[in-house]
Amino acid sequence: ETGVTQTPRHLVMGMTNKKSLKCEQHLGHNAMYWYKQSAKKPLELMFVYSLEERVENNSVPSRFSPECPNSSHLFLHLHTLQPEDSALYLCASSRTSGSSYEQYFGPGTRLTVT
């Protein structure tokens, strides 16, 4: 266990559905991240929150909407997704002090869009 949990672990949704992914970290970190991992592609950074403010948005389509209500929780709200959005969605957290920024990852949510 890395101290970062994600729910659900698996999700199947239709293109018209609305769902949310949840991430929670128990490490006392103050930065949280969403990554997308598609087959045969490197991990893609989607969003970064530092001290609950969004500091990075890597040209992600608006059908993905992140929310960070506090430093321990991160959500990814999904609506009107496309089949190409099927992937493993990984959450990570880190500190923002010092020069470490070592990232700890959750187990991921396997998303299938039908």
Added chain:
Amino acid sequence: KQEVTQIPAALSVPEGENLVLNCSFTDSAIYNLQWFRQDPGKGLTSLLLIQSSQREQTSGRLNASLDKSSGRSTLYIAASQPGDSATYLCAVATNAGKSTFGDGTTLTVKP
């Protein structure tokens, strides 16, 4: 824009061999470099983190080195075991909290 390349893409070795995985990056102005392990369908497990001011880090049978000037890092695994079979990912942070990942090296250690 930072680009990270990992060679080889796949590696198969017999149990007990020492092996080296390579990671190269194009922008030497890095914050840190982190090596991860990923088992199929699972999240990433942090193995070693090397800060920009460091040259290497060691943990058990793992040793990671960093040469910023040449844009390279290596992960050395001593006395490999079947349980080491996984995909190994290199991530380079060029500023606080923003990492670029390589495609990974898939390692198979045969009993």
